[in-house]
Amino acid sequence: MPTEPNASPRGTDAARSVRFEAQVVPYLDAAHNLAHWLARNPADAQDVVQEAMLRALRYFDSFHGGDVRVWLLAIVRNTFYTLRSRAPHDALHDELDDVKHPLVDDGPSPETLTLLAVDVGALQAALEKLPPPLREVLVLRELEECSYKEIAAITEQKIGTVMSRLARARERLRDELTCRPKEVRRHDVR
Incomplete structure (x- = not known):
């Protein structure tokens, strides 16, 4: 059966487009979420997602x-x-300083603190204060629910690096969430 010379490219482009829409487009929200937390600016996040797509x-x-x-x-x-x-x-x-951000975790996790009624605004503000490498792993792990292996693949880092960054990110987030201004502490009734 002879094939028409002009039929092949159109058919493959259409099939490719259908496969792309079926496989990739469902993760557009996850892509935008990551871009939002990396760029911290809605317009920049849109640019990143558009270019990435x-x-x-x-x-x-x-x-x-x-x-x-x-x-x-x-x-x-x-x-x-x-x-x-x-x-x-x-x-x-800026480089991460291991001396400033040790891997000691002796308090409640950020998840526990969040469940103890930390409002969403405070959590977002604290997350935005984290350096990008720490914010990145925290967003991928906690918001996008990626495994350590998946995060390592996404960030092109070793799993040990992912784990240490995640521990530092959780510690920094906990510190940001539990840090209260001096005026509040002075007037706090316990």
Whole structure:
């Protein structure tokens, strides 16, 4: 049966588009959530997601199975850092100091503190104060519910690095949530 020379490219583009929409688009909210917490600016987050989706579509043929969500979130993360590298130097590039952020955790977890009626505004404000590498792993683990292995794949880090960053992020978040202004402490009735 002979094939028409003009029929092949259209058919493959349409099938590719359908597969992309079925496999990748359902994770658009997760992509936007990660971009939002990385960029901390709605307009920048939209730019990151738009560029990441274009890259995902462009390289969709190179995706050969595995977890589409992890693949897409890795693209979002890499897109953010690529776009950010073109911007002026800011706190994003500051190194993490292991002396300032030891791996000691002797108090309640951020999840426990949150369940003890920490309001959403305070939690968001505390999360925004974290350095980007710490905020990134915390968002991926707690908000996107990625496993350590998935986070390691997304961030291109070793699992041990992911675990230590997550511990530091939880500690810093706990410190931010439990830190109260001096006026409040002075007038606090217990």
